[in-house]
Amino acid sequence: MALKTLGAKAAAALDKELMSTGAFSLDQLMELAGLSVSQVVYRVHPVSKGRRVLVAVGPGNNGGDGLVAARHLRHYGYQPTIYYPKRPKNELYQRLAKQLEDLDVPFVDDFPVALQSTDHVVDAIFGFSFSGEVREPFPAVIQAMAETKLPVTSVDAPSSWDIEEGPPKSGVGSNFHPDVLVSLTAPKPLVKHFRGRHFIGGRFVAPAIAKKYGFDVPAYEGLDQIVEVGPDGLKL
Amino acid sequence: MALKTLGAKAAAALDKELMSTGAFSLDQLMELAGLSVSQVVYRVHPVSKGRRVLVAVGPGNNGGDGLVAARHLRHYGYQPTIYYPKRPKNELYQRLAKQLEDLDVPFVDDFPVALQSTDHVVDAIFGFSFSGEVREPFPAVIQAMAETKLPVTSVDAPSSWDIEEGPPKSGVGSNFHPDVLVSLTAPKPLVKHFRGRHFIGGRFVAPAIAKKYGFDVPAYEGLDQIVEVGPDGLKL
Numbered sequence: 120m121a122l123k124t125l126g127a128k129a130a131a132a133l134d135k136e137l138m139s140t141g142a143f144s145l146d147q148l149m150e151l152a153g154l155s156v157s158q159v160v161y162r163v164h165p166v167s168k169g170r171r172v173l174v175a176v177g178p179g180n181n182g183g184d185g186l187v188a189a190r191h192l193r194h195y196g197y198q199p200t201i202y203y204p205k206r207p208k209n210e211l212y213q214r215l216a217k218q219l220e221d222l223d224v225p226f227v228d229d230f231p232v233a234l235q236s237t238d239h240v241v242d243a244i245f246g247f248s249f250s251g252e253v254r255e256p257f258p259a260v261i262q263a264m265a266e267t268k269l270p271v272t273s274v275d276a277p278s279s280w281d282i283e284e285g286p287p288k289s290g291v292g293s294n295f296h297p298d299v300l301v302s303l304t305a306p307k308p309l310v311k312h313f314r315g316r317h318f319i320g321g322r323f324v325a326p327a328i329a330k331k332y333g334f335d336v337p338a339y340e341g342l343d344q345i346v347e348v349g350p351d352g353l354k355l
Numbered sequence: 356m357a358l359k360t361l362g363a364k365a366a367a368a369l370d371k372e373l374m375s376t377g378a379f380s381l382d383q384l385m386e387l388a389g390l391s392v393s394q395v396v397y398r399v400h401p402v403s404k405g406r407r408v409l410v411a412v413g414p415g416n417n418g419g420d421g422l423v424a425a426r427h428l429r430h431y432g433y434q435p436t437i438y439y440p441k442r443p444k445n446e447l448y449q450r451l452a453k454q455l456e457d458l459d460v461p462f463v464d465d466f467p468v469a470l471q472s473t474d475h476v477v478d479a480i481f482g483f484s485f486s487g488e489v490r491e492p493f494p495a496v497i498q499a500m501a502e503t504k505l506p507v508t509s510v511d512a513p514s515s516w517d518i519e520e521g522p523p524k525s526g527v528g529s530n531f532h533p534d535v536l537v538s539l540t541a542p543k544p545l546v547k548h549f550r551g552r553h554f555i556g557g558r559f560v561a562p563a564i565a566k567k568y569g570f571d572v573p574a575y576e577g578l579d580q581i582v583e584v585g586p587d588g589l590k591l
Contacts, residue, residue, distance in 0.1 A: 142450035142453035154390075190559075218378055
């Protein structure tokens with residue numbers, strides 16, 4: 120059985136559909152996506168392995184998912200730290216950041232320094248809408264995530280990877296291979312190049328919508344918002 | 356140790372604060388509240404005990420929590436049915452209902468008839484802002500919930516109970532004693548009169564805000580959005 124994936128254009132169309140005919144708000148979807156990411160971190164890196172989680176947050180919705188995940192992780196007993204160098208004047212992202220500040224979650228400016236005192240890294244820089252060049256200040260951040268020996272969990276896509284083609288042939292991100300990937304709603308074509316632990320999250324897609332976009336709602340279990348899958352996209 | 360509760364006015368003030376200085380949107384809070392309710396149903400009534408859950412939905416935010424819970428229950432493999440006789444022209448509630456329709460969740464008009472073919476009932480009619488008289492068509496619904504032998508889970512308050520004083524001395528609701536109660540964020544004073552299984556849900560309150568309102572963030576475990584507590588409000 121071939122792995123069913125969702126290309127960049129299809130993923131954008133699905134997002135749009137969920138928020139129009141699907142009647143979801145971005146607040147709702149981001150809350151559920153971030154909850155999924157937090158459950159993956161809890162699964163692959165329980166609190167007993169070290170509480171400190173450094174979350175690299177990008178300027179768009181992928182970053183928003185990271186902010187939500189950090190809040191849930193804080194409630195689970197982790198000690199998240201946020202690197203959020205580009206904070207757009209977007210009301211939702213500002214609110215998500217404020218929710219973290221109210222939980223005394225620190226925001227830091229120097230990613231390589233922060234990397235020296237953490238136990239796990241969440242890459243929430245770029246998601247399925249990324250294409251082209253990695254802009255400042257993110258090249259050095261991605262390079263640091265590529266070089267660190269700490270476990271890295273990427274949200275929806277390893278940042279800098281082309282959504283269809285995977286890792287760049289050269290330059291920033293060409294050597295970036297995160298340990299864990301959380302595909303939101305459905306894997307993107309880049310997963311063919313990913314060799315770590317792969318989870319699907321986002322337990323909110325109606326079967327009819329999944330069918331329309333050519334993927335299956337994965338076999339989530341119990342209350343889980345996530346499911347770990349193998350290279351064929353089937354539950355491990 | 357005395358049980359710390361949140362009166363009707365304090366609960367309203369907390370809600371207002373969460374959505375102003377706390378920077379939460381109603382969408383977000385309702386998503387997390389409904390998620391908590393769904394986790395309680397999963398805990399007290401696993402799918403193996405019967406998939407059918409009848410959700411009685413009131414006209415306000417308590418009803419919205421019930422709609423969200425029903426959606427999560429559907430994703431967990433339950434077969435929810437919705438009784439929603441008063442549907443306000445509120446954009447958020449309409450969206451939550453649409454999300455259920457997209458999952459082929461049926462909406463029914465006759466509560467007593469629906470009660471004859473279900474395994475569990477969720478009472479999401481009235482919450483902490485209820486006071487005064489139970490209006491039509493809810494008296495007969497509450498009476499049916501009082502008389503049924505099926506397990507009933509109430510959201511935040513057994514509907515018709517006074518938030519401070521508990522069950523009415525006579526009339527509608529005076530004989531209504533649900534089996535399970537999910538207090539959202541903190542128990543209300545009425546819990547002194549409640550004798551069933553009691554859970555607290557809503558794992559999103561910052562400790563500083565809880566302190567300001569005179570309650571403690573309960574001892575949630577792992578990924579749980581809920582915690583079962585005893586008559587003293589402490590974790591069982």
